Amino acid sequence: MRFTAVDLFCGAGGTSVALKKNYDIKCAIEYDPIIAETYQNNHDSSHLIIEDIKKIYKKEFLEKVFLQRGELDLLIATPPCQGFSKHSKKKNFILNDTRNKLIFHVSRVVTYFHPKFILFENVGNIINNNYFYILLKKLSNIDQEGYPIIKTQPSYHINFQIVNATDYDVPQKRQRLILIAKKIDSTDLPNTNAFITLSKKGIPQVSAPLNIWPDKKPAKKLGEFLKPHNLRKLEAGETDPEDELHTVRNLSELNIRRLEATPKNGGSRNSWPESIWLDCHKKKNVSYGDVYGRMSFEDYAPTITCGCLSLSKGRFGHPTENRAISLREAALIQTFPKKYKFSGSIEKKALQIGNAVPVNLAKLFINAITANLIETKLQPVVSPPSDPVGVC
Known part of the structure; x- marks a missing residue:
């Protein structure tokens, strides 16, 4: 139907x-x-x-x-x-x-x-x-x-x-x-x-x-959800040769050190030694504690936004690898089919994925x-009763 x-x-x-x-x-x-x-x-x-x-x-x-x-x-x-x-x-x-x-x-x-x-x-x-x-x-x-x-x-x-x-x-x-x-x-x-x-x-x-x-x-938790897709492990700045959407931004040496100091599966910047803190985070009462954090395979992902490829835009660190998530991972978390194709620059692709339903x-x-709609369509049509025979 x-x-x-x-x-x-x-x-x-x-x-x-x-x-x-x-x-x-x-x-x-x-x-x-x-x-x-x-x-x-x-x-x-x-x-x-x-x-x-x-x-x-x-x-x-x-x-x-x-x-x-x-x-x-x-x-x-x-x-x-x-x-x-x-x-x-x-x-x-x-x-x-x-x-x-x-x-x-x-x-x-x-x-x-x-x-x-x-x-x-x-x-x-x-x-x-x-x-x-x-x-x-x-x-x-x-x-x-x-x-x-x-x-x-x-x-x-x-x-x-x-x-x-x-x-x-x-x-x-x-x-x-x-x-x-x-x-x-x-x-x-x-x-x-x-x-x-x-x-x-x-x-x-x-x-x-x-x-x-x-x-x-x-929904299934993130690890269970992503496991059947068998995505290739990547380093910062790499692209899967068999899937161009499985690509991640490069990171500075300092940011890689920061991720290495971030506990896997849900860790945050609270675990960093002071020597690698960002200057803005040295101030008191700094909010946005999720930035530079890792996702967790044992939990759900945070809201995928247009900034989902950047560690500084939210908890977009990969749960176990020292990189941010890839465009493909973001699209899968948005439950797009694995072979879905996106056009434009890397920023434009992230915009489309983050804005999607x-x-x-x-x-x-x-x-x-x-x-x-099906129930309504299957309902029998009831005709109005006819006038009794012989009644004017």
Whole structure:
């Protein structure tokens, strides 16, 4: 049984990997030509539009997707998250990052297709931004009495939660907000359960969240997860001759000494002798204790970021080898297939991997939606009762 999907902000294509089993992807959007090349090298590119979503209008969407309103099964939206990150020094509700407004193109595309389901992913801290509350109100489109606010637009029953990827088959401590929305059939109105409010703390909430969510599937620890891939051991600066993505940055002699002094499987710079400390770490109350630390095979990886190849950007030291992790290891921790190809410079590849939605995380949530689509499709159509014979 096949369904249809549109993948907004598709990036390197992690969610498209997750879609392939049960969905025909009708359209995918990526504005960066190098990232789009990665997508093209791993997927059928006939449905790809390489353009800024702000410049793609209704006519182009409809010509590409070629579905009537209500026929699209799933719209996936994973807009840029940097503007919503809690790392900003400013309060998130007053941030004026122009990237934040990209989330409103999700509701714009929803008005074109009226999809049966929406799957949305972003950083957890987005719940503190007023833009997210506005998006929820637009998607819900339900007033306090349970009726559509704008009658010509679809209404959705929503469930959103902040999840840890380790609970969903990803060997990585990565907290993300996931949202599932299901279109409300006209026969199910009024629906007061779908009304969006704000808690006393100003956090958006659904009166009674949609009851569609995948069961948790705890991931294997890092060592157990990576073992079947049998990756070649590398020195700092080396590249596997049989896998160009299994490549690691070079390190100075001093940084190699620092790694040698870092206990294997989870050690940190706290074990270094003072002679090899960084000047900035000699100050009191220095934070970011994870930098220059090692991952552990007995634990989950930290969040894979765009800086995952650098020891100074986080706990990205290899658990046992005296180097940082490779691009291939980072991609595997993001649960990309081992043969997945990435285009661009080493920095551009790291950017794509760090920004991606982990494939296994996407799979479990897509599977939950697919199960509901199948159930709905298999339900018998009940005809209305005919008038009794002889009654006018």
